[in-house]
Amino acid sequence: MKVCIEWIYKTPKGAETTFRSGEMPAAQGLLFAEDMERTGRAKHVIFIDSYNITWTVKEMKAYLKEVETEPHNITVYFDGGFDRATSQSGLGCVIYYEQSGKSYRLRKNAFSAELKSNNEAEYAALYLGLVELELLNVHHLPIRIIGDSQVVINQLNGDWPALEKDLVSWADKIDEKLKELGIKPEYELVSRKSNTEADRLATQALNGIDITAMSEIVTE
Known part of the structure; x- marks a missing residue:
C-alpha cells in the first residue's frame, strides 16, 4: 500500500501550517511519521491511501503488523x-x-x-x-x-x-x-x-x- 503523509507543523512561536508529502510505501511513511512526532513540532499526523481513506499512526502500525506475516x-x-x-x-x-x-x-x-x-x-x-x-x-x-x-x-x-x-x-x-x-x-x-x-x-x-x-x- 502507498500513502501520503499529512501533518500540521507548529513553530516555536505557535504559528501553524499543514503539509502533505508525496506518495510512498506505507512502511516508509510510518518511519517518517514517527520521526516527525518525536520532534514535538508535528501535530495531527495522518496517512492518506490511494482510495482517500485516512489512517492514524496507531492504525497504520497495527495494519503493518497484521500484514507482515501474510502475503x-x-x-x-x-x-x-x-x-x-x-x-x-x-x-x-x-x-x-x-x-x-x-x-x-x-x-x-x-x-x-x-x-x-x-x-x-x-x-x-x-x-x-x-x-x-x-x-x-x-x-x-x-x-x-x-x-x-x-x-x-x-x-x-x-x-x-x-x-x-x-x-x-x-x-x-x-x-x-x-x-x-x-x-x-x-x-x-x-x-x-x-x-x-x-x-x-x-x-x-x-x-x-x-x-x-x-x-x-x-x-x-
Missing part, C-alpha cells in the same frame, strides 16, 4: 495466448509478493481448449492469477494487476465498454472474485516487452509444458 505488496502479471488454427489457449500469470520479511515469485500457467478468442484468453489468464491469490489466502488488500491487453485493462478500468457477451461474462466473473476476496485492484497497461514472463508461461502452456513454481527472491 502483501502484491503485483500480478497476466497474459493469454490463442492459437486460431487449433482454437487452443495458453494462460500465464506471475505473482510477486512479500511475506514475513521475504520476497517471493509464483509462476503458474494453464492450457485451455474452451476459449474462443485471444481476448477471452487474456481474461482467463487474469482469472487464473486471482485463483492463485485465493490459494495464497490473499484478502482485503490493494493489488497491482499488470497486463499488455488494452481490451482487458481498459474494460476493467471502465474506460472501454465491454460489448461482447463472452467478455462481459469474464469481466463480471473477475469483478465478483475481487469482491469476494476484498481486493482493490490497481490496473496498469504495459507493453508486451514488459510482460515477457507471463507471455512465456502462456506460450509454454500452448506447447504442453505445465508450470507451477514458487521461489524466494534473494537480493545480494
Whole structure:
C-alpha cells in the first residue's frame, strides 16, 4: 500500500501550517511519521491511501503488523495466448509478493481448449492469477494487476465498454472474485516487452509444458 503523509507543523512561536508529502510505501511513511512526532513540532499526523481513506499512526502500525506475516505488496502479471488454427489457449500469470520479511515469485500457467478468442484468453489468464491469490489466502488488500491487453485493462478500468457477451461474462466473473476476496485492484497497461514472463508461461502452456513454481527472491 502507498500513502501520503499529512501533518500540521507548529513553530516555536505557535504559528501553524499543514503539509502533505508525496506518495510512498506505507512502511516508509510510518518511519517518517514517527520521526516527525518525536520532534514535538508535528501535530495531527495522518496517512492518506490511494482510495482517500485516512489512517492514524496507531492504525497504520497495527495494519503493518497484521500484514507482515501474510502475503502483501502484491503485483500480478497476466497474459493469454490463442492459437486460431487449433482454437487452443495458453494462460500465464506471475505473482510477486512479500511475506514475513521475504520476497517471493509464483509462476503458474494453464492450457485451455474452451476459449474462443485471444481476448477471452487474456481474461482467463487474469482469472487464473486471482485463483492463485485465493490459494495464497490473499484478502482485503490493494493489488497491482499488470497486463499488455488494452481490451482487458481498459474494460476493467471502465474506460472501454465491454460489448461482447463472452467478455462481459469474464469481466463480471473477475469483478465478483475481487469482491469476494476484498481486493482493490490497481490496473496498469504495459507493453508486451514488459510482460515477457507471463507471455512465456502462456506460450509454454500452448506447447504442453505445465508450470507451477514458487521461489524466494534473494537480493545480494
